[in-house]
Each structure stands twice: as C-alpha cells, then as structure tokens.
Amino acid sequence: MAGPAPSRRTPRKSPSSSQPPALIHSDNSYLQRILNAKVYEVAIETPLDQARNLSKRLGNKVFLKREDQQPVFSFKLRGAYNKMAHLSPEARAQGVICASAGNHAQGVALSAKRLGCRAVIVMPVTTPKVKIDAVQALGGEVVLHGDSFTDAYGRALELEREQGLTFVHPFDDPDVIAGQGTIALEILRQHPGPIDAIFVAIGGGGLISGVAAYIKAVRPEIKIIGVQTKDSDAMARSVKAGKRVQLADVGLFSDGTAVKLVGEETFRITKALVDDFVIVDTDAVCAAIKDVFEDTRSILEPAGGLGVAAIKQYAAQTGAKGQTFVAITCGANMNFDRLRFVAERAEVGEQREALFAVTIPEERGSFLRFCELLGPRSVTEFNYRIADAESAHIFVGVSIQKREEAAKLAKLFVKNGFPTLDLTDNELAKQHLRHMVGGRGEQARHERLYSFTFPERPGALMRFLSSMHPDWNISLFHYRNQGADYGRILVGIEVPRGDSAALRSFLDSLQYPYQDESQNPVYKLFLR
Known part of the structure; x- marks a missing residue:
C-alpha cells in the first residue's frame, strides 16, 4: 500500500562542485571533521x-x-565513538553518560569499553530486558528512571551535573x-x-x-x-x-x-x-x-x-x-x-493482499457459491461465523498482484449478490478486527467442530466444500495463511442427528488430518 505523497518544496539548487557548501561549526568544516573522524x-x-x-x-x-x-x-556506534574519542583524557577519565533505550545506548557502551572509560546509560523503566542485558554485557552502568525517554533524558542531565560526566548526545553534536x-x-x-x-x-x-x-x-x-x-x-x-x-x-x-x-x-x-x-x-x-x-x-x-x-x-x-x-x-x-x-x-504493504467484509445470505450453498467466485486466487485469511437466520459476515483476505484488483473483486462480489466492503486500507480492520471476528453461534444447531490440516495449494478449500453432503451447513470457518506448507483450519459443521456415519465417511474421504474439537472447553466457553 503506497503511503502519502512525498512532502514537496522548492528544490534547493545544488552548489557546483567548485563551490562546496560553507557548513562551518566553530573553526572546522564538517568535511574536515568527517575526513578526520575516529570511527574505525x-x-x-x-x-x-x-x-x-x-x-x-x-x-x-x-x-x-x-x-x-x-x-x-x-550505525550509532560511529557517532558515539567519534564523540568520545575526541574527548580530552581528563573528560574520558571522568566518564560519559547518555539517555537511550536502544541503539545509541549500545554504541556508547561499546565505545566506552574500547576506550576504557566509564559509561552510565539512563534508560526508561519500560525498556525491554533484552536491551538492558545487551548494554550491561558491554560494560555499561544502567540506571532505570521514568516511563519515557523524556524522563530518562532529564535524569541523565542531572547525573551529568552531579558526577561531572560528559553527555553524549544521540544526534545533535x-x-x-x-x-x-x-x-x-x-x-x-x-x-x-x-x-x-x-x-x-x-x-x-x-x-x-x-x-x-x-x-x-x-x-x-x-x-x-x-x-x-x-x-x-x-x-x-x-x-x-x-x-x-x-x-x-x-x-x-x-x-x-x-x-x-x-x-x-x-x-x-x-x-x-x-x-x-x-x-x-x-x-x-x-x-x-x-x-x-x-x-x-x-x-x-x-x-x-x-x-x-x-x-x-x-x-x-x-x-x-x-x-x-x-x-x-x-x-x-x-x-x-x-x-x-x-x-x-x-x-498489504506490498499491495499483494486485499481484505474484504462480505455479507452472504444464511442459506445452504451460499458459502460454496462465494468461494467459487474466488476461483484460483490464493486465500490468505477466512473468518466466518453464523450469526442469525438471514445473513452472515465473512472477513476474507485474498492475494492480488496489483492494488486495482481489490476494487474489481469487490464489484464481482456485489454483482453476484454479496454486499462487500473493501477493507484493504482500513487500519482498524488490519490491526484489530481480523483477530476478533467470530463469537457465539446462537443459530448453530447440531454443530460439530473440527480442526483440519490442509495442504497449502490451490483447490484444497474447494475440494473440501464440494465433498460435503448437500444437507450440511458450514456454521464456522477460520483460516489464516501462515506461510507454511500446511495450513490449519477450524470448521464448524451442522450435521443433523443420525448422519454420524455419513460424517465419518466424509472426513475419511478428504484424507486430511483432522481432530474433533467438539468437547474442547475453549469451544464451549467462547464459540457456543
């Protein structure tokens, strides 16, 4: 998905090669500073x-x-070391300090280790332990303070004054x-x-x-x-x-x-x-x-x-x-x-997945009819739960080659009687909704719940649907492509009493590994 257009302004005219820009800080140009930097x-x-x-x-x-x-x-190592290498022997002997919860902290700590000087790193208390351990492993003295970088930065300035340390800024130096x-x-x-x-x-x-x-x-x-x-x-x-x-x-x-x-x-x-x-x-x-x-x-x-x-x-x-x-x-x-x-x-970022919310009539065959519209396209996600006696809402992800295909697919679904919303650019849907679709199936009668392992190849889903008995209804379906050779699918099937033998025959004919989840306590708590 392409982001917003670049912010535009009048381009700065590049100086000619004979007139480099006069970027002078005190008595040294940045060109000289870079050529003489101590980083290696x-x-x-x-x-x-x-x-x-x-x-x-x-x-x-x-x-x-x-x-x-x-x-x-x-890259943070370069700037941190160059700053510290240019300190006077007296300043290095006193030690350095910085505020960081990430890459700058590790750069300062490693630089201090190589230069043989003390390094105090102030980090927010919310910093993940793995980053704290990384800084300590390099010899940095970690001080945890506050909930944010701003809190840590303020404390670092206090310690700088109290202990006579030299502050190593992450960028403005x-x-x-x-x-x-x-x-x-x-x-x-x-x-x-x-x-x-x-x-x-x-x-x-x-x-x-x-x-x-x-x-x-x-x-x-x-x-x-x-x-x-x-x-x-x-x-x-x-x-x-x-x-x-x-x-x-x-x-x-x-x-x-x-x-x-x-x-x-x-x-x-x-x-x-x-x-x-x-x-x-x-x-x-x-x-x-x-x-x-x-x-x-x-x-x-x-x-x-x-x-x-x-x-x-x-x-x-x-x-x-x-x-x-x-x-x-x-x-x-x-x-x-x-x-x-x-x-x-x-x-989604590659514009190779389109997301839709599709409403289908709650009648036998509608789910199969919708799947037939997808044709040979690769389905990346399928969430469905029977909701009421008249209709059901499906959250579906489909692999595409170009962003324009999403709009064409949406029109195809609508043309065939399935009201559709294109959710490809909907942040709420991408971030939260896709993990929350479902709920209790109040209308599902005689429902049996099964988990299947499907081969990740075109036609596997259609093979499953076309093999079902015409009197059975799919009341729940959840699938997400995880990039493996085999995908895991959860399916709820409404099977009338007395059809147990036909159900076993159907399951065995698929030749897909499956597990009866009908007595799973999670199913009873959240899906019934």
Missing part, C-alpha cells in the same frame, strides 16, 4: 550490496549500505554528526559511478546531517532524500515550517526514528542540504523489511527499512527507471515479538 577503531566499513531482486522488480539499481552489520547492529558522515565517505569510495539519490532515515537528524554534509561537499549532484514515517515526521514538518516543530506524540513502531523534536544543528544542516522528503507508512516499512530479507536473508528493524520503503514509493510516484539509488539500512535491532506483526502487514 570500533566500527567496520560495512558493505554496499546490490539488492538484485528488488532492483529487477523496480527497474532501477538499488544498493543497500549495510549498517545493520555493525558490531552493535546499528558535531562530532556525532561527523562520525555518521563516514558512511557517505564509504559509499562514494565503494561506488564511484553515478548515484542518483541516497535515501536516509531521519529520527533526530544526526545520520542525514552527516551524510548530506559530505555528499554535498564532494558530489553535490547526488540527491539526499530524507525518510520519515507519517506518525514521526518532525524533521519534514520543521523544514516546511522553517523552524523546529515539536510533535505532541510519535508513533512507536519505528522506535529508532521516534523523535518529537529534532536537534538545532541537525535541523540547520538538513534545511540547507537535504533535497526532499518521502513519508512512508507502517505497511510500506513492513514490506521493505521483507524485501531486504528476500535479498539478503537479514532482518532489519523498522527504522532500518525506511530507506528501502522510500525507494519503492519514490520510484512508483516518479516513474523512475534505470536510475541508481542507495538506501542506508541503518539498524537491525528487531524485537523478536514484532516479527509476527511485520509478516502480517507486509502483504
């Missing part, structure tokens, strides 16, 4: 890999700058910005040929500031395009307004870019040097994570997928063909429990 004592030069499958699909060359392969699986800028230096060294645009995720702005500062000084013809999610777009709004805009709330899916207020210095650099912005949505990011996995077998965190999502959206909206794009895959610290959500939404 702890960071690695990450590969620039071509995403061959995605490139072929888009008709453009797409390269991935693999910052997800850093020792802490994030010249040395941090310069450390991130070494990514751009590597990109140009690894790919000296033409590059049309580099797509960079934006949280507070440290990464894009460093990349833009170097690229525009050396190869100003290359576009720098910032990427944000539509619920965490503080930088795009700030540039449009001409001043820093603070968001009241930010989305938490892409937690690595969930920043309410961008930095002063990062705003100044971004406003001066970034060519454009692309705003992407959650589904597009999930689809991008899947794209990268299919090309690399690596799983990115949401922030790491922003650049790829933006390239896909940019190419679709501009019609770009034959161009060369680079996405910085900036992190891979993915929470394992988030993978289910990503897989669920990736199909």
Whole structure:
C-alpha cells in the first residue's frame, strides 16, 4: 500500500562542485571533521550490496549500505565513538553518560569499553530486558528512571551535573554528526559511478546531517532524500515550517526514528542540504523489511527499512527507471515479538493482499457459491461465523498482484449478490478486527467442530466444500495463511442427528488430518 505523497518544496539548487557548501561549526568544516573522524577503531566499513531482486522488480539499481552489520547492529556506534574519542583524557577519565533505550545506548557502551572509560546509560523503566542485558554485557552502568525517554533524558542531565560526566548526545553534536558522515565517505569510495539519490532515515537528524554534509561537499549532484514515517515526521514538518516543530506524540513502531523534536544543528544542516522528503507508512516499512530479507536473508528493524520503503514509493510516484539509488539500512535491532506483526502487514504493504467484509445470505450453498467466485486466487485469511437466520459476515483476505484488483473483486462480489466492503486500507480492520471476528453461534444447531490440516495449494478449500453432503451447513470457518506448507483450519459443521456415519465417511474421504474439537472447553466457553 503506497503511503502519502512525498512532502514537496522548492528544490534547493545544488552548489557546483567548485563551490562546496560553507557548513562551518566553530573553526572546522564538517568535511574536515568527517575526513578526520575516529570511527574505525570500533566500527567496520560495512558493505554496499546490490539488492538484485528488488532492483529487477523496480527497474532501477538499488544498493543497500549495510549498517545493520555493525558490531552493535546499528550505525550509532560511529557517532558515539567519534564523540568520545575526541574527548580530552581528563573528560574520558571522568566518564560519559547518555539517555537511550536502544541503539545509541549500545554504541556508547561499546565505545566506552574500547576506550576504557566509564559509561552510565539512563534508560526508561519500560525498556525491554533484552536491551538492558545487551548494554550491561558491554560494560555499561544502567540506571532505570521514568516511563519515557523524556524522563530518562532529564535524569541523565542531572547525573551529568552531579558526577561531572560528559553527555553524549544521540544526534545533535558535531562530532556525532561527523562520525555518521563516514558512511557517505564509504559509499562514494565503494561506488564511484553515478548515484542518483541516497535515501536516509531521519529520527533526530544526526545520520542525514552527516551524510548530506559530505555528499554535498564532494558530489553535490547526488540527491539526499530524507525518510520519515507519517506518525514521526518532525524533521519534514520543521523544514516546511522553517523552524523546529515539536510533535505532541510519535508513533512507536519505528522506535529508532521516534523523535518529537529534532536537534538545532541537525535541523540547520538538513534545511540547507537535504533535497526532499518521502513519508512512508507502517505497511510500506513492513514490506521493505521483507524485501531486504528476500535479498539478503537479514532482518532489519523498522527504522532500518525506511530507506528501502522510500525507494519503492519514490520510484512508483516518479516513474523512475534505470536510475541508481542507495538506501542506508541503518539498524537491525528487531524485537523478536514484532516479527509476527511485520509478516502480517507486509502483504498489504506490498499491495499483494486485499481484505474484504462480505455479507452472504444464511442459506445452504451460499458459502460454496462465494468461494467459487474466488476461483484460483490464493486465500490468505477466512473468518466466518453464523450469526442469525438471514445473513452472515465473512472477513476474507485474498492475494492480488496489483492494488486495482481489490476494487474489481469487490464489484464481482456485489454483482453476484454479496454486499462487500473493501477493507484493504482500513487500519482498524488490519490491526484489530481480523483477530476478533467470530463469537457465539446462537443459530448453530447440531454443530460439530473440527480442526483440519490442509495442504497449502490451490483447490484444497474447494475440494473440501464440494465433498460435503448437500444437507450440511458450514456454521464456522477460520483460516489464516501462515506461510507454511500446511495450513490449519477450524470448521464448524451442522450435521443433523443420525448422519454420524455419513460424517465419518466424509472426513475419511478428504484424507486430511483432522481432530474433533467438539468437547474442547475453549469451544464451549467462547464459540457456543
């Protein structure tokens, strides 16, 4: 599903190569800072890999700058180490402090370990244990305080003053910005040929500031395009307004870019040097994570997928063909429990799944007639429960090739007497409703409940339905494609008394493994 169009503004005229932008902080230019950055004592030069499958699909060359392969699986290590390496011996001896619940915390902790200095990391009490353990394993002293980053940040500033520590900002610091800028230096060294645009995720702005500062000084013809999610777009709004805009709330899916207020210095650099912005949505990011996995077998965190999502959206909206794009895959610290959500939404993000609410008359044969309309299409989800004597509502997911197919399918259903709502873009349906369809079947008489294991191949469902006795009615049906070779289906069948022998014959003829769930206590509690 394509997100909203990129925010547009008058493109900044790129300076000629003989006149690099005058980005001076005190007495040093950012170009000099980047060339002299101290990052390789702890960071690695990450590969620039071509995403061959995605490139072929888009008709453009797409390269991935693999910052997800850093020792802490994030680019944050570069800026943190560069900042700390430039501290005086006295300041390092006193120690450093930061506030973070994610990648910056690990970058500071590892940098401190390599430099032999103390690192205090203030994290919200809500931080997952796996992240706390990761920081402690690197030698960081974890202080848990407050329920949010803002609370942790305030406490970190207090400890900075009380203990004489040096605060290592996650993005709004010249040395941090310069450390991130070494990514751009590597990109140009690894790919000296033409590059049309580099797509960079934006949280507070440290990464894009460093990349833009170097690229525009050396190869100003290359576009720098910032990427944000539509619920965490503080930088795009700030540039449009001409001043820093603070968001009241930010989305938490892409937690690595969930920043309410961008930095002063990062705003100044971004406003001066970034060519454009692309705003992407959650589904597009999930689809991008899947794209990268299919090309690399690596799983990115949401922030790491922003650049790829933006390239896909940019190419679709501009019609770009034959161009060369680079996405910085900036992190891979993915929470394992988030993978289910990503897989669920990736199909919609790729515009390969359409969701519908369909009303069918409660009469024998209507369910089969509806399924026949689906034809050979792959069904991704099917939720149905008999509701009353006249009609029933079905929640169905169908694999499609293009978004336009959803509207055509909806018209087909309506034409054949099945009122239909297209839910493909309905956030409530995608997030909640699909897991809540069902309930008690007050009208289901003589119902028997069975769970089946179906082979995931075209025609399996129709084989099941066409084998049923004409006097039996399906009163419940639940199926969700989980991407395995076999799918699991739950079916309620109304079988008149005295048809037990015919039912056993039917079940055996299917040759599908099945289990009688009619006495399952969960069935009695929630479905009867």
